[in-house]
Amino acid sequence: MTSTRHNAYLDAARESILEVGLKRTTLTDVARRAGVSRMTIYRAWPDMQTLLADLMTREWAGLATADPAPEGDAPTPEQIAGEVVAAIRALRSNPLFRRVLDLDVELLLPYLFDRRGRSQQVIVAALAARITQGQEAGRVRQGDPEALARTVVLASHGLALSVQTMTEPDSPDASGLSETGLVATFADLLAGGLAP
Template sequence: MTDGVLAEALGAGAGAVDPGDQVVARILDAAREEFARFGVRRSSIDDIAKRAGLSRNTVFRRLGSKDELVNAVLLRELRGLIAEVDEVTAHGGSGTERLAQAFGVTVLRVRGNPMFAGALGHRRDEVLEYAAVEAGQLLRIAVRYVTELLERDQRRGEMDDRIDVAGAAEVIVRTLHSVVLTPHAGRRLHTEEELRAFATEHLAPLLYQR
């Protein structure tokens, strides 16, 4: 499901970056490390090229501008996260159980991501600005992905076919977005058990009959 969601969400440009290209992988690895250590604003193409052991021109030829490089890094991170959620939700259980597992895994993986964790710890303003203003594309991809998961449950008869799955998916993604960014507001939501319980109690009832 991962590649299909990304390709559809990104349109014709989805295949522009080949994740199997070893030079591209070196650039993305170097960029990820730079962003995690110094933040996006303080990381330059020259720094990334030096860390990758490549020329500045090679980085530009393979991935384009800095903005395009940032997007490529974030999309690779998202690709990995979606693949992990695919794995979690493929092992059966009820819709409620799958939703709770996916919710817990997603929040903890994003919080634990080196780029996010490093930036949140030392450059919180940068993270919050990106999350509030620039994260629309990633959130749209996430909504499309969750919509596909819910549509699958609807086809299986696990969910009332009158439910607006696209709207429900947006509620789930916006809740994830909020919980990731503000873990200390109100109820404690730090461990996977706490996150699963939250999703079971407050999100699952919107979709599944107990």
């Protein structure tokens, strides 16, 4: 669903979700916002869940892979950790992600407990490719790049979804118990785990 037309429909769905939340957004609302008939939307997506899956894939996988490294650039563990943290920060500040967390968090549960979504697959593939580059240059520990990437994504879920549960609200930003401090600790742990 990457055509310009489909992107316009996904944009309309995004606008509606940001305005009224997922539960109150319908395919009819999306059609109205996009200026097309309901049947046009129904031909592309049979229901809101399918449309939402495409929207999440476009939005969140795009954030996580937004700044690809130059070809041939063999990353260090610290660079990979920095890229992962940057992707988590981008996701946490994304308005659609924030809206889903605030209003419709149960939507994310299948992707945490039952199955991988397309967004997760794209992220794992991109991360495995970076790990492979680092391994080939001797900068990243050996091991199955797919397994390492999946493990990093699993560890990242907690930081992306619930870092606020482990912070101390009154901690100064430089404190180890602030969000900034916990993110820095996560980056250090990740870099250490990927070191040869």
